[in-house]
Amino acid sequence: MSGALVEVDLAVVGGGGAGSLVLSALARHGLRDVRVAVVDPVRRRGQDRTWAFWDQPGNDLDDLLSASWSQVEVVTPGRQRVLDLTPLRYAMLRSAGVYQRAADAERRLGVTRVVAGVEGLDDDGERVLVRTGAGGPTLRAGWVLDSRPRPPHRPGRTNWLQHFRGWWLTAHGPLFDPRRAVLMDFRTPQPSRGVSFGYVLPVDSRHALVEYTEFSPALLTGAAYDTALAGYCALLGLDPARYTVGEVENGVIPMTDGPFVARPTPRVVRLGTAGGATRPSTGFTFTAMHRQAEQSARELAAGRPPVPGPAYPGRHRWMDAVALRALDRDLVGGPEFFGRLFDRNPASRVLRFLDGATSVAEDLAVMRSSRMRPMITATLADAIGRLRDRVAPGRRPTWTVPPPVVGTDAPADP
Known part of the structure; x- marks a missing residue:
């Protein structure tokens, strides 16, 4: 051809x-x-x-x-939550x-x-x-x-990355609990700017994907990801003598309020x-x-143009921009922010919110989960930033597309 x-x-x-x-x-x-x-x-x-x-x-x-x-764990220092996702499920797709x-x-x-x-x-x-x-x-x-x-289309006011490395572990004997996954475990050492957590997706008692993830502006070196993963496995009480590492998955996903x-x-x-x-x-x-x-x-x-609707409601994109700003400016801490989100809402509401499927009333409940003062500060700063963008759009910082996504979309998709 x-x-x-x-x-x-x-x-x-x-x-x-x-x-x-x-x-x-x-x-x-x-x-x-x-x-x-x-x-x-x-x-x-x-x-x-x-x-x-x-x-x-x-x-x-x-x-x-x-x-x-049907159950997942969200762990912050000093507290382990076991969340029932019914009627939803958390799923792994290779x-x-x-x-x-x-x-x-x-x-x-x-x-x-x-x-x-x-x-x-x-x-x-x-x-x-x-x-x-x-x-x-x-x-x-x-x-x-x-x-x-x-x-x-243009750089955002906040430009972070979700970047991660995961190890597929094979244990020499029963080592994992296949009844539930670890969605977010914030006991990992937190970066100076950003949020880190680990998670565990067990396929059965001997096989699991264990991953280290950061939300932050910059990538790590390969050695740093391996060190973080080894540290997380040790935190979970996994003895290296009892498992082997098979496949390794890596990925980078943009987290930005810039418009696509x-x-x-x-x-x-x-x-x-x-x-x-x-x-x-x-x-x-x-x-x-x-x-x-x-x-x-x-x-x-149906014979119509193949044009899907917006991926998320406009109000959710605005809420995301405010949350990103609050995290980026250290107005709220990542473990506290996500911990309060799951503590003050049913798990199914949080997950539906993250899918853009909640009502306005539910969105207000999600907003009330955060501490008000730092979020009001972030909201006002976001409004000022939007005004500045309209007046002088050329002042925006440059930003390049991150490397292509390779590996898991979890927890992007965990």
Whole structure:
């Protein structure tokens, strides 16, 4: 197909998690007589990342899950909380099943696969020219769903990263409690600027993903992540002589109040982090990404533009901006902030809030969980920052897109 012009109705740019979810959703919604192409320089297969998220049982993901839990722990120094998530569950999803299901959908849909990078998208309002590199074909598409990582439209007032490393541990005998996961454990040493925590996702009594995560402005060295992970394992009472480390997963996810433009041109729609699916205050991504795929496929199958709704309500993005500012300026401490959130709300409300699914009344209850004085200070500072942005937008700091996400989306998605 080198140098050819390929006509399609839909081009999916990027075949990772978001693109794979779209393909599966298109097949599940019974798409017919629609020409689809996937453009990605690599074919995704096997285990290259893990997503952890919460949802209600009884959906299309049930058969793909590696594990799920109805109870989780949130631990702060001096206090251990065991939270009942009913009617929700906390679930682990590994990439191999997602990629395989997408490959099956690709065959059923008769998808054209273009193994190439994309050099440009030219949208004239009627069709989009997808220009590929390395002598690949040019596609002319009615719509483009683009999931490639990219920075926000403009830098935010607060720009952090959720960055992490996880070890897949195999114990020599029963070592883990598979009945519940550790969602957040804030007993880890806290960085001078930012928040750190560990978590544990047990598949069974001998296998678990143990991870160290930071919310902070800068990445660590590889040695520092390993040291932090070893320290967390020791904190859990895990004797290195009783387990071996198998796979290692790493990841970086943006946490910023900078805006992501979900529809940059009339017929180009962005998905995943580039489409606003990442929750700014936590880095959680998977549930919104899955929702975007479902909505896009449902609309297209009904003969409508494949445009999903906003990933989160506008008031939630504002609340996230205030929370990020409060954490960044050290107005509140991370362990205290998240501890109060879970202490003063049912776990299901907190999780639904983080998914953007709470009512205004529930949002007010979530807001009352925090200490008022520091949050009022952060709110006023955020309002002043927004005013300054309107008056002198050029004063914003520069910010580059973080490295591509590799590894888990947990707890982004924990």
